[in-house]
Amino acid sequence: MYTQGLDSLGADCLHLSAAETAALERRFQAKVDDDERIEPRDWMPDAYRQTLVRQISQHAHSEIVGMLPEGNWITRAPSLRRKAVLMAKVQDEGGHGMYLYSAAETLGVSRDELIDQLLTGAAKYSSIFNYPTPTWADVGAIGWLVDGAAIMNQIPICRCSYGPYARAMVRICREESFHQRQGFEIMMTLASGTPEQHRMAQDALDRWWWPSIMMFGPNDAASKHTAQSMRWKIKRFSNDELRQKFIDVTVPQAKFLGLRIPDPKLEWDEVTQHYRFGEIDWNEFQQVLKGNGPCNRERLEARRRAHEDGRWVRDAAMAYAEKRRAREAAAA
């Protein structure tokens, strides 16, 4: 919505003097400082708009690509109940992608452009979805850890300064909590099952732990966008704060499952009342971001194929709608 309105707004802005722009910027920041929300047609600095388009579309792409690793198990889920649950979860991810694309579009970028950026590799999506899902336990670990980390990241965004993004996030968070719980339930079933099932659960935790805590992004010192995003209230907590929170709540859950977190340096610190943990392999993170993770090529290939294979459906639906409109116009 409002796409056309934004174009004219942009043109108007060209006529503004530097002093006028500075005044608008001051008013904008005052609104943000007062915890007021910014809505699509309100004036906003270009950099704020660009930051939001980048973040919201990355988030949308992550939801869409995120359907792939789990979709891998829909036909092989161990029971009808698990299959129904997994389908509902994957449908939710698709829906979340749609909410987020909608929110991004209010900033004046078209859906086609966004999809194009994903398919050409120009846009990023969460590095976590470039890891494979070789066993059923991976579906449990993804729900528990990956969705758990996503929720930790997303809850503060429900109070983001940009209205449409915040509203999309409220819906998403409400729906995500079932995702995490169903994942934990799978882990519980496996961890308390046969020794082989227990080993499967441990193996999944071993493979997903480090990629999950990388999901919070680089350390604060290395995070180039954090300070500005916090000033704009797009972001409310730093990467390291959120990562620490996630580790603090997840370690006791692993203990409950009787599983071992694959970090020999992990230990409770009485003084800080937080867990201390080992060094993250940032080289691995960078490699996956650059496209060299285990499944990067496969994921993009699957998205491109789906987009190409669906093209005739989109074109046919459009042609049919145009034909009907023309007929109705002729009859009137």
Added chain:
Amino acid sequence: MSEPRNQWPLYEVFIRARSGLEHKHVGSIHAADARMAIEHARDVYTRRQEGVSIWVIRSSDITASDPADAEALFDPAKDKIYRHPTFYSIPDEVKNL
């Protein structure tokens, strides 16, 4: 680049949560026509019984007020506090008023 001509138009979606409530804006959806917009809105916005009725309208058909006009439009109501019942002081012993 895909042809912009082929992008399905955008529709705004309004949902009535249950009978007795008004339709409320929930977001937007792309579709080839209005009927498809309702079907897509059903899939995207009502997976958990969020609604009993859906309205869709082409986003380009909405006329919206300009935030720059907000003062002109809405400030005149600011100083008319006599439109609110609390403006009038009535003694406590007067009941049912």
